[in-house]
Amino acid sequence: MAKINFYLRDKEADTATPILMFVSYNGERLTKYPTGETIEPLFWDSKTQRAKQTKKFPTYPEFNSRLSNIKTVAENILRQYMNDNDQQPPTVETYRALLNQSFNVAPKKGIVKPLDLFGFMDSYLTEYETRIFEKTGRPITKTTLRVYKQAFRVLKEFKDKEYKNREFSFAQIDYHFYTQFQQYLVKENFATNTIGKHIRTLKTFFLEAHERGLMPHFSPKKFKSISEPADAIYLNEREISTLFELDLNQNPRLEKVRDLFLVGCWTGLRFSDFTRIKKENMDGEFIEMETQKTGEVVVIPIHWQVEAILKRYEGKTPNSLPKPISNQKMNDYLKELGRIAGFEETVSETMTKGGIRQTVNYPKSELITTHTARRSFATNQYLAGFPATSIMKITGHRTEKAFMKYIKITPREHANKLRELWKQNTPSKTEPFRIAN
Structure with a gap:
């Protein structure tokens, strides 16, 4: 097990001494390494191995954050090396060389330079791969980590194109950076919601750097995450039944994808959840499981179509459900299924891309994805009159605002709901129509 401690070079010194x-x-000691930080012993707490929290040393928060960051990087380097080398620790020389590389040690001086913006973000991503989050008690999901890495890559591309050989540091992350970065993404033809996603993700990096004292003047309020309503389809219950009734006996590949998709349509689970339902999650007439993304425990009744699917695979797989494939492959096969099912009505998608509002028409089959299943569940149950708060307990949504984004009812469907309501309240033809005096 790794152990990392900080000590003063001379704890009896009258002036600042190196840490x-x-x-x-x-x-076994791997290395004794200079941090590049110095402090007067008067302000050092040997028990916590950090600067004392005192007004006489007002920069202690930033100072302690830098030490914590150095420790994190040292731990990540060791863990990564051992993961890549069958859990064998590095030699003293190898570990020190890796530290030198990561900390950008100045030649011949042995002084650790502070991490720059990209160095911090790189170490932060490494840390996040195994970090346990307080809200969920679990590491970050692969999907979220991929979003973080995409934002990091886009920021690097922005630097290479807009800054080239000029400095790009923590101090430059201000409102001017925000507007310049946003304009760059518009120029690169990114959609509005993608721009908002990247800004929101980078804001997460910058807030962490701010907490660690690397960006003391960062103002998160100026970094607005822009967005616009997104067009997205759902399948109504008639279309879902059409899929269920398709004869796919001669095409087991599509049959398995169809059946797994229908499980999503009748449970409201995300792809990451309906592809990992286990036998022990099914108890009689219900599915009970903890969602991967939020850690919410959801209980869902087993729909008769899901029950029929379970019988079809009983004894063939451990959970009596089709074996899952990758999200990308399943999305491709779902479009093929949609064409076979005849979902060819024209659907318009409107979005702002590259700063220009544009509408594109697609056959409905081309827009079906695994997430369509979850959206279909929420919308169909909402249309059926099931209370939104009860649907949220099944889908695991925590706020009504987030839930309502899943409800994809067209203007005509809204009008039909109102018409049906009026019909219910229309007086019978046998009843006399009276006008109140």
Whole structure:
């Protein structure tokens, strides 16, 4: 097990003395390493191995954040090396060389330079791969990590194109950066919601740097995450029944995808959840499981179509459901299924891309994805009059605002609901029509 401690080079010094980092593994020292930080022993707490929280040393928050960041990087380097080398720790020379590379040690001086913006973001991503989050008690999901890495890549591309050989540092992350980055994404023909996603993700990086004292003047209020309502389809219950009734005996590939998709349509689970339902999650007439993304425990009744699917695969798989495939492959096959089912009505998608509002028409089959299943469940149950708060308990949505984004009812469907309501309240033809005096 790795152990990292910080000690003063001379704890009896009358002036500032260097702080050294000692790294050991299973009781064996790996290195004694200069942090590049100095402090007067008067302000050092040997128990916490950090600066004392005192007004006489007003920069202690930033100082302690830098030490914590150095420790995190040292831990991540060791873990990554051991993951890549069958859990064997590095030699003293190898570990020190890796530290030098990561900390950008100045030649011949042995002084650790502070992490720059990209260095911090890179180490932050490495840390996030195994970090346990307080809200869920679990590491970050692969999907979220992929979103973070995409935003990091886009920021690097922005730097290479707009800044080229000029400096790009923490100090430059201000409102001017925000507007310049946003304009760059518009120029690169990104959609409005994609721009908002990247800004929101980068804001997460910057807030963490702010907490660690690397960006003390960062103002998160100025970084607005722009968005616009997104067009998205759902399948109504008639279309879902059409899929269920398709004869796919001669095409087991599409049959398995169809059946798995229908499980999503009647449970409201995300792809990451309906593809990992286990036998122990099914108890009689209900499915009960903890969702991967939020950690919410949801209980869902088993629909008769799902029950028929379970009988079809009983004894063939451990959970009596089709074996899952990748999200990307399933999305491709779903479009093929949609064409076979005859879902060819024209659907218009309107979005702002590259700063221009544009509408594109597609056959409905081309817009079906695994997430359509979850959206279809929420919309169909809402249309059926099931209370929104009860649907949210099944889908795991925490706020009505987030839930309502899933409700994809067209203007005509809204009008039909109102017409049906009026019909219910229309007086019978046998009843006399009276006007109140």
